[in-house]
Amino acid sequence: MANVQTAVEKNEYYEVTFEDLTHDGAGVAKIEGFPIFVPNALPDEKAKIKVVKLKKGYGFGRLVELYEKSPFRVDAPCPVYKECGGCQLQHVSYEGQLMAKQKQVKEVMARIGHLPHVKVHPVLGMENPWRYRNKAQVPVGEVEGGLVAGFYQQRSHEIIDMEACLIQQEKNDAVIQSVKRICEKYGVRAFDEKKHKGNLRHVMARYGLVTGEIMVVLITRTEELPHKTKIIEELTKEIPAIKSIVQNINNKRTNVIFGDKTNVIWGEEYIYDSIGDIKFAISARSFYQVNPEQTKVLYDQALKYANLTGEESVIDAYCGIGTISLFLAQKAKKVFGVEIVPEAIEDAKRNATLNGIENVEFAVGEAETVIPEWYKQGNEADVLVVDPPRKGCDEALLQTILDMKPKRVVYVSCNPATLARDLRILEDGGYETMEIQPVDMFPHTTHVECVAQIHLK
Ligand code: SAH
Numbered sequence: 099m100a101n102v103q104t105a106v107e108k109n110e111y112y113e114v115t116f117e118d119l120t121h122d123g124a125g126v127a128k129i130e131g132f133p134i135f136v137p138n139a140l141p142d143e144k145a146k147i148k149v150v151k152l153k154k155g156y157g158f159g160r161l162v163e164l165y166e167k168s169p170f171r172v173d174a175p176c177p178v179y180k181e182c183g184g185c186q187l188q189h190v191s192y193e194g195q196l197m198a199k200q201k202q203v204k205e206v207m208a209r210i211g212h213l214p215h216v217k218v219h220p221v222l223g224m225e226n227p228w229r230y231r232n233k234a235q236v237p238v239g240e241v242e243g244g245l246v247a248g249f250y251q252q253r254s255h256e257i258i259d260m261e262a263c264l265i266q267q268e269k270n271d272a273v274i275q276s277v278k279r280i281c282e283k284y285g286v287r288a289f290d291e292k293k294h295k296g297n298l299r300h301v302m303a304r305y306g307l308v309t310g311e312i313m314v315v316l317i318t319r320t321e322e323l324p325h326k327t328k329i330i331e332e333l334t335k336e337i338p339a340i341k342s343i344v345q346n347i348n349n350k351r352t353n354v355i356f357g358d359k360t361n362v363i364w365g366e367e368y369i370y371d372s373i374g375d376i377k378f379a380i381s382a383r384s385f386y387q388v389n390p391e392q393t394k395v396l397y398d399q400a401l402k403y404a405n406l407t408g409e410e411s412v413i414d415a416y417c418g419i420g421t422i423s424l425f426l427a428q429k430a431k432k433v434f435g436v437e438i439v440p441e442a443i444e445d446a447k448r449n450a451t452l453n454g455i456e457n458v459e460f461a462v463g464e465a466e467t468v469i470p471e472w473y474k475q476g477n478e479a480d481v482l483v484v485d486p487p488r489k490g491c492d493e494a495l496l497q498t499i500l501d502m503k504p505k506r507v508v509y510v511s512c513n514p515a516t517l518a519r520d521l522r523i524l525e526d527g528g529y530e531t532m533e534i535q536p537v538d539m540f541p542h543t544t545h546v547e548c549v550a551q552i553h554l555k
Contacts (some may be wrong), residue, residue, distance in 0.1 A: 101499045106132050108152050111162065116143045119198050120278035121206075121515075123186035123544045127159070134159045138189060139167035144353050146407070160291075170194025183252040183544040185265065196221040196538060199546040202264045203514045211518030213525070217533040222395050224360055227541035230389045234263065234270040235302045235355065238278070242458040245278045247301060250317035255291065265542055273303040273337060275315055280332045284325035289318075291351070297323065299348060300355050304380065307390050313342040313369045315382045317355060321347050330364045337389050342366045344382040356383065373397070376424045379454055384445050385418055389539050396510065396537045396547055397425045403508045403535075403551035404481050406430045411481040411506075413472075415465040415495065416486045420446030426483065433458040434479070466492035473502050483508045490516025493523070507552040512539075528554050 100169040102112050106112075106129050114127035116139045125139025128149065136159040138149050144166040147159040174180075174188035187195045199221045208214035224230060236247045238255035262271050270356030279303075287296035302315040314333065316323070319513040321346065323329070324377040334340050343364040347358025360382050371386070380386045400422060404412065404430035414423040417435030419442050427433045427450075435458065437443050446460045461468050465484070472478075482504040484491055490513065499507060500523075508531065511517035514536075519532050539547045 099204045103421065104138070105130060106134070106149055106157060108149055108157075109483075111146055111148050112146070116141050116145070119202075121128055121202055121544060122252075124285055128276065128427075132157065136161055140171055140194075142189065143168045143171070143457055144164075162277075164293075168194070170197075178249075178258065178260060181251055181258055182249050182260075184249065184263070186544045188542045190540065192223065192227050195541065196223045199536055199538065202533060203546060203548060206514040206518045207521075207534070209518075209524075210515055211522045213518065213521060213531060216521075216531045217297065219535045221536040221538050221546065222392075224392060224537040224541055227538070228264055229267055230541065231263075231270070232264045232305045232307055232390060233302065233386070233388050234266050234274060234304075235300060236260070236274055238288045238298045240282065240290070240296070245282045245286070245288055246552060247274055247278050250539070256364075265540075267305045267307075269305045269312060269337075269339065270303040270471070273312060273340070273386070274301055275316065276333055276336050277316070280329050280336075283332075284329055286324060287327070294319075294351060302355075304369065304371050304386070306380070308372040309370050310339050311338065311341045311369040311371070312339045313380070313382065314340055315344045317346045317348055317357070319347070321345075321348050321359075321361075326363065334364065340346070340365070341369050342382075346382060353433055361446050373421065374425065375453075376421070376449070376541075378419070378421075378449050379445070381445070381454055383441060385439075385442055387421065387539075391541045392537055393421065396539065396549060397422055399535045399537065399549045400431065400483060400508050400510055401425055403549060404429075404483060407483065410480040411478070412481045412483065413469060415469060415482065415484045415491075417446060417460065418442050420458070420460060422483055422485060423460070424449060424453060424455055427455045430481070431457065434472070435460045435479070436465045437465060438462070438464055464492070466494040466498075469495060469502075470498045473498055478502050479504045481506045481508065483510065485510035486516075488513040488516065491520050496520060496523045496527075499524065500529075503528070505554050509548075509550040509552060511548045512545065514546060514548055517550060521550060524552055528555050530554065548552055 116125040118126040124135040133156045146163040151158040171286045204218045238247045246259035248258045286410040289296045289299040300317040304313045347359040412430045412433045417437045423435040443460045534550045536548045
């Protein structure tokens, strides 16, 4: 049946030229002005497509035959690229990925932020954009009596076994292979979510890029793990860089990976890593940036935009484990960090002590509640840094910024759309966006991080 607003029909074939790439990596073609989104297609490519789904103002298609390829198209090197879904842009050359991300940020600034003239720099990418993730977290299952560990096939709960993930540190891949083999040898059963039986649910491996230290976390349904001592002995012998083995117990019927109980079963409670000059203690449940090399690039840029002389009072909103706060504290008079997760603030305080940094204070609470209170008490900042989650800053926080009038705001963002929305509010309230630096924290995925420099007019 034809869609009321268009001549485009479901299950029909069309010849199209792609014009654009969506923020989630699909190609966009227009059939008589009607947009169709097609996975795995790139701008400027000519192709035959089949329309598979129609919605009110747009539709979805499938690539049937590619007539003309984009100069940026490459063969995805990962053998499970399509099944996994963890990466979306491996079929684009790295240069092409960086260009697409810059274009995306520019477009969103114009469309949502009404900031078509703001300077968006070329994306800062990685010299070697592979094997960058320091944390692997994989579900464990059973196939024909043997353990498998890898990823859930897209739109299903079937676990596909994986020997290597090309964006993952090789050391983490090795840990997962060893855990799988040793646990199988000692008769550990994988968790069966349907029957709520078996034991091993997930394996997490974390690698300190600078220190080389490894933490392994076994997430199990019950506390008892058969041949625990033997498993530990073989694992640590096989991979001497392991400094910590932790068991987390999750007996719930849930997709949430971690349970409430965490026991260190061998070695240390923490592994350590450094970003720049700052050292971090990372526990099994700590948040820690997954690409520390690019985190340094991102936070150096934030520090540059903060333009500190040593005299400033700085607020770091949404501070997490205090990564940015500790960076800033080296150059500021005083830094106040705010974060909603109490455990993250405990980590932040521990990390401040670990580094002998004393001019920083951390508070637990909502940024949009705590910062207005500080403002009421006369605690103002010269520079305000925000690094909110994907949904962006709360309006109450933006209003407090407009009232408090810090000279500079540095906005670190993982979602260009909410960044653009919030920049518009700041612009309307008397601020000017000077420039935006995108940084590629997650090569081969569609994610892009940005740092914006914002000045009081
Ligand atoms: N800069 C941090 C990471 C920021 S990620 C680092 O490098 O470690 C965003 C953080 O905002 C998360 O830690 C999340 O827990 C926190 N958060 C989410 N909503 C919040 C709110 N309303 N107020 C304060 N923090 C919040």
